[in-house]
Amino acid sequence: MQRAVVLGGSFAGLLAARVLSDFADEVVIVEPDALDTGSTGPGAPHRQQLHALLAMGHFQLERWFPGIIAELAEQGARVGRGQAVQFYVDGRLRPAIDELEMLGASRPFIESAVRRRTQRLPNVRFAAGRGQGLLVRGGRVRGVRYVPDGQETATDLDADLVADAMGRSSRLSTWLEQEGWPVPPLERMRVDLGYATASFDRGAELPETVIAHSAPGPESSYQPTICEPGALAAVEGGRWSVVLAGYADYRPSRDPQEFLVRMRRCVAPLREVAEHCALQSEVVPFHFRESQRRRFGGMSRFPGGLVVLGDAMASVNPVYGQGLTLAALQASALASHLRSGAAPHDPARGYFRRAAAFVDAAWDVSATADLAQPHVTGPYPPGYPVLRWIGDRIVWASLRDAEVNRAFMDVVQMRKPPRALTRPRVLLQAARALITR
Numbered sequence: 001m002q003r004a005v006v007l008g009g010s011f012a013g014l015l016a017a018r019v020l021s022d023f024a025d026e027v028v029i030v031e032p033d034a035l036d037t038g039s040t041g042p043g044a045p046h047r048q049q050l051h052a053l054l055a056m057g058h059f060q061l062e063r064w065f066p067g068i069i070a071e072l073a074e075q076g077a078r079v080g081r082g083q084a085v086q087f088y089v090d091g092r093l094r095p096a097i098d099e100l101e102m103l104g105a106s107r108p109f110i111e112s113a114v115r116r117r118t119q120r121l122p123n124v125r126f127a128a129g130r131g132q133g134l135l136v137r138g139g140r141v142r143g144v145r146y147v148p149d150g151q152e153t154a155t156d157l158d159a160d161l162v163a164d165a166m167g168r169s170s171r172l173s174t175w176l177e178q179e180g181w182p183v184p185p186l187e188r189m190r191v192d193l194g195y196a197t198a199s200f201d202r203g204a205e206l207p208e209t210v211i212a213h214s215a216p217g218p219e220s221s222y223q224p225t226i227c228e229p230g231a232l233a234a235v236e237g238g239r240w241s242v243v244l245a246g247y248a249d250y251r252p253s254r255d256p257q258e259f260l261v262r263m264r265r266c267v268a269p270l271r272e273v274a275e276h277c278a279l280q281s282e283v284v285p286f287h288f289r290e291s292q293r294r295r296f297g298g299m300s301r302f303p304g305g306l307v308v309l310g311d312a313m314a315s316v317n318p319v320y321g322q323g324l325t326l327a328a329l330q331a332s333a334l335a336s337h338l339r340s341g342a343a344p345h346d347p348a349r350g351y352f353r354r355a356a357a358f359v360d361a362a363w364d365v366s367a368t369a370d371l372a373q374p375h376v377t378g379p380y381p382p383g384y385p386v387l388r389w390i391g392d393r394i395v396w397a398s399l400r401d402a403e404v405n406r407a408f409m410d411v412v413q414m415r416k417p418p419r420a421l422t423r424p425r426v427l428l429q430a431a432r433a434l435i436t437r
Contacts, residue, residue: 002160003158009030012311021123024160024161030129031128049107085100089216093267094398131145134179141304164306165327170312182301186293192251192290195285196284200278201280205276206272213231228244229244230245293359294308311323326362333354371388394421
């Protein structure tokens with residue numbers, strides 16, 4: 001490739017640019033937002049919320065930017081391993097996993113480091129502007145039309161490959177329709193989630209804790225009756241970043257006193273922060289109405305020279321922390337596709353097939369859990385009652401048995417697909433744990 005163009009310069013777009021820099025003479029990132037300032041621009045209004053980088057995302061980030069985890073830690077981020085990473089279900093602490101490693105850092109902090117690394121790549125440049133459409137000729141995308149910042153006239157930018165990383169606000173479907181191409185099917189699941197994030201001063205309390213996560217489980221019928229759902233992370237700047245979540249009418253507000261009251265009904269680490277640490281920021285709420293995924297792989301007609309990554313392809317319930325990791329896995333799928341010898345001018349069916357494996361795994365995990373909420377009405381996957389029954393018992397067993405917990409957390413951390421929990425060895429070990437109980 002002579003030139004690849006990435007539309008969108010947040011996390012997914014930066015990872016896509018890093019991958020494409022190995023295959024193209026030049027990579028151009030078209031991005032309207034001032035991301036270096038931590039802006040919550042229109043492309044990602046949830047950027048200031050606490051984000052998780054799951055274990056597989058941690059691995060992929062280090063893979064594409066070697067040494068970046070140590071660099072983030074030197075600048076104030078925390079790296080948690082083993083007992084420093086705590087997961088609670090219905091108020092009960094899961095067994096620690098010694099090799100599990102997670103990063104305590106805010107999304108703007110991570111994104112800024114990735115952006116700096118990307119800027120240093122000799123064949124990558126940024127173009128400040130907003131995409132306006134695709135240049136499509138002869139059955140393939142041959143570039144993009146965009147309006148540079150400060151100008152009113154659109155500019156054409158030729159490309160051998162275009163990557164859409166514009167997030168949930170992507171207008172790709174409209175652009176394809178305008179050019180006479182079919183629109184990818186869109187699947188929705190309304191979840192009506194609300195969550196809110198606030199920062200606290202971090203002192204000597206909880207010296208061995210980097211991540212603490214609390215979720216409802218089968219004992220509470222996945223409702224916030226035993227303890228509040230939420231999480232905290234030790235992040236840069238000597239801060240605790242705390243997020244609380246709730247569905248439908250139980251969504252958290254921006255009231256700081258209500259936020260503290262709910263923290264005091266959560267697990268011990270969050271109670272400790274509420275009691276002893278000063279609130280240093282506003283409480284910032286966000287409303288996530290529905291999960292979405294666009295099915296590009298099954299389309300009978302699709303132009304060559306075009307791929308899609310990040311929330312533009314799939315945006316799943318953020319309470320499970322899959323978003324950043326899913327974007328990193330899609331970038332790796334793009335690398336595998338191009339490394340296979342696929343021509344960038346052809347329809348990227350191989351890429352969409354690879355990316356769909358990760359998207360479908362994330363969707364299955366989040367959708368199966370979301371359907372436990374009484375206000376979520378489907379669509380239900382085939383055999384959902386049986387899946388729910390088995391899933392509840394695996395959760396119970398994972399709280400008591402280290403081997404089952406390891407298998408369960410491998411799926412949660414996106415190191416293995418959901419089907420790993422249906423292997424006979426895991427099911428047998430779960431049955432033993434429940435019988436012992």
